[in-house]
Amino acid sequence: MRLSTLISALFQVLALSQHATASPVQLSYLLPRQDIQTPINASLPNVTIFATGGTIASQGTTNTQTIGYSVGLGVQQLITAVPDLLNVSNIKGYQISNVDSGSINQTILLNLTRHINEEIAKDSVQGIVVTHGTDTLEETAFFLDLTVNATKPVVIVGAMRPATALSADGPLNILQAVILATSKNALNRGVMVSLNDRISSAFYATKNHANALDTFYAAEQGQLGFYINQVPFFYYGAATAVGKTNFNVAGATGLPQVDILYEHQEASPALVNASIASGARGIVFAGVGAGGIPPLVSLAAYQNYNATGFPFVASRRPADGFAPSDDESSWRIGSGFLNPQKARILLQLSILAGHDTAKIRDVFAATYPSPAA
Ligand SMILES: *[C@@H]1O[C@H](CO)[C@@H](O)[C@H](O)[C@H]1NC(C)=O
Ligand SMILES: *[C@@H]1O[C@H](CO)[C@@H](O)[C@H](O)[C@H]1NC(C)=O
Numbered sequence: 001m002r003l004s005t006l007i008s009a010l011f012q013v014l015a016l017s018q019h020a021t022a023s024p025v026q027l028s029y030l031l032p033r034q035d036i037q038t039p040i041n042a043s044l045p046n047v048t049i050f051a052t053g054g055t056i057a058s059q060g061t062t063n064t065q066t067i068g069y070s071v072g073l074g075v076q077q078l079i080t081a082v083p084d085l086l087n088v089s090n091i092k093g094y095q096i097s098n099v100d101s102g103s104i105n106q107t108i109l110l111n112l113t114r115h116i117n118e119e120i121a122k123d124s125v126q127g128i129v130v131t132h133g134t135d136t137l138e139e140t141a142f143f144l145d146l147t148v149n150a151t152k153p154v155v156i157v158g159a160m161r162p163a164t165a166l167s168a169d170g171p172l173n174i175l176q177a178v179i180l181a182t183s184k185n186a187l188n189r190g191v192m193v194s195l196n197d198r199i200s201s202a203f204y205a206t207k208n209h210a211n212a213l214d215t216f217y218a219a220e221q222g223q224l225g226f227y228i229n230q231v232p233f234f235y236y237g238a239a240t241a242v243g244k245t246n247f248n249v250a251g252a253t254g255l256p257q258v259d260i261l262y263e264h265q266e267a268s269p270a271l272v273n274a275s276i277a278s279g280a281r282g283i284v285f286a287g288v289g290a291g292g293i294p295p296l297v298s299l300a301a302y303q304n305y306n307a308t309g310f311p312f313v314a315s316r317r318p319a320d321g322f323a324p325s326d327d328e329s330s331w332r333i334g335s336g337f338l339n340p341q342k343a344r345i346l347l348q349l350s351i352l353a354g355h356d357t358a359k360i361r362d363v364f365a366a367t368y369p370s371p372a373a
């Protein structure tokens with residue numbers, strides 16, 4: 001049984017390398033769900049992998065192609081391409097979607113978190129791994145951090161190079177993610193992002209470089225740990241981000257529309273009205289400096305706030321830093337240390353939870369308690 005699995009895994013690896021010279025496989029946007037269960041070894045832990053697509057599941061036309069490749073590998077291929085996995089865990093795989101991460105949407109997010117919550121509640125499951133495209137990985141990671149209610153490890157992993165590339169990073173990243181998901185030291189740390197030997201917290205980790213392998217980290221908040229010879233080492237004891245709110249989205253059928261507007265010299269106030277007119281229930285601004293909003297845009301936000309009561313959140317355009325709230329009479333809720341894309345998700349979940357604007361102000365403020373508190 002085990003030998004035949006290994007042989008079939010080897011064929012998968014060979015098939016992968018042959019794709020290096022074949023034309024890319026054209027696949028439908030959403031593949032049918034494809035499940036896999038590796039042979040059960042009673043002395044190994046159990047990890048469930050949810051595959052969503054992305055570069056880690058992509059193939060180029062040559063082994064030097066590292067942009068413009070296509071998504072297509074199923075969860076079965078991802079797992080069988082790394083036979084070493086069979087020595088660290090029994091693995092069950094589910095295909096949730098098979099898209100690049102720019103196409104991940106609320107349907108997929110809600111589906112994913114529901115499946116993870118169901119799976120992680122089982123005594124026979126020790127940890128969860130999600131494979132994902134890197135472009136919006138930090139958004140899904142943050143969404144899961146706020147909507148998965150568990151002490152067991154949930155690890156989100158991707159790759160910067162397609163499976164067909166020389167020095168593809170996906171296989172080792174998957175192996176490390178699975179090892180992390182089985183690690184007792186990984187309990188009670190919230191959702192973790194694992195790529196390129198580094199482990200970071202989903203709450204603050206962000207994609208810092210569009211192309212380089214070493215792209216996921218939180219420059220200010222730091223890393224949680226590092227792999228030495230594939231063993232995860234943590235720098236600190238278990239903790240989660242200050243002020244993290246848990247949301248129960250089990251019954252949700254969708255997420256409210258929240259748009260992000262990027263601020264700059266002569267930013268157009270018309271975009272605020274256009275966004276609200278198109279159905280946004282809230283707006284996050286990628287403000288200049290510490291959440292600064294140019295005067296005409298600020299006026300439009302204030303007018304729309306007065307007209308609708310919707311929440312308007314100011315985050316920042318710079319890579320790092322703090323965007324404060326104004327006093328409660330103002331429209332402006334500061335995102336604190338959250339970047340615009342993470343602030344958007346916290347705002348969506350807060351609106352979904354039925355919080356009014358005053359409560360939403362508190363939800364954001366909880367992430368940066370005043371020193372006097
Ligand atoms: C099961 O896993 C254990 C621990 O890694 C290993 O020693 C053993 O050889 C495995 N058994 C089989 C049948 O693969
Ligand atoms: C799994 O572990 C066994 C025993 O340590 C070893 O012989 C085998 O090569 C390993 N297989 C893989 C795929 O790492």
Ligand SMILES: *[C@@H]1O[C@H](CO)[C@@H](O)[C@H](O)[C@H]1NC(C)=O
Pocket residue numbers: 029030097103104105106107108
């Ligand atoms: C999200 O994407 C999936 C897969 O392409 C699709 O089935 C679904 O309708 C999309 N949902 C929304 C809200 O666009």
Ligand SMILES: *[C@@H]1O[C@H](CO)[C@@H](O)[C@H](O)[C@H]1NC(C)=O
Pocket residue numbers: 033096097107108111
């Ligand atoms: C959501 O989950 C169900 C059940 O697993 C699956 O059949 C469906 O395709 C999923 N939809 C999306 C958009 O992921």
Ligand SMILES: *[C@@H]1O[C@H](CO)[C@@H](O)[C@H](O)[C@H]1NC(C)=O
Pocket residue numbers: 040042044045046090123124125126
């Ligand atoms: C792993 O899963 C198998 C099959 O469901 C189960 O028999 C076993 O007890 C599980 N192992 C652990 C450590 O939970």
Ligand SMILES: *[C@@H]1O[C@H](CO)[C@@H](O)[C@H](O)[C@H]1NC(C)=O
Pocket residue numbers: 149246247248
């Ligand atoms: C999370 O789980 C804990 C303990 O099981 C429970 O008390 C709490 O209500 C849950 N929170 C949410 C948001 O579901």
Ligand SMILES: *[C@@H]1O[C@H](CO)[C@@H](O)[C@H](O)[C@H]1NC(C)=O
Pocket residue numbers: 299302303306
């Ligand atoms: C919004 O309403 C407040 C309170 O009524 C008022 O003081 C303020 O001038 C209004 N802002 C705008 C831009 O109309």
Ligand SMILES: *[C@@H]1O[C@H](CO)[C@@H](O)[C@H](O)[C@H]1NC(C)=O
Pocket residue numbers: 270273300303304307
């Ligand atoms: C934008 O919307 C606000 C609130 O409804 C309104 O007061 C304002 O006149 C609108 N601005 C424009 C240019 O339409």
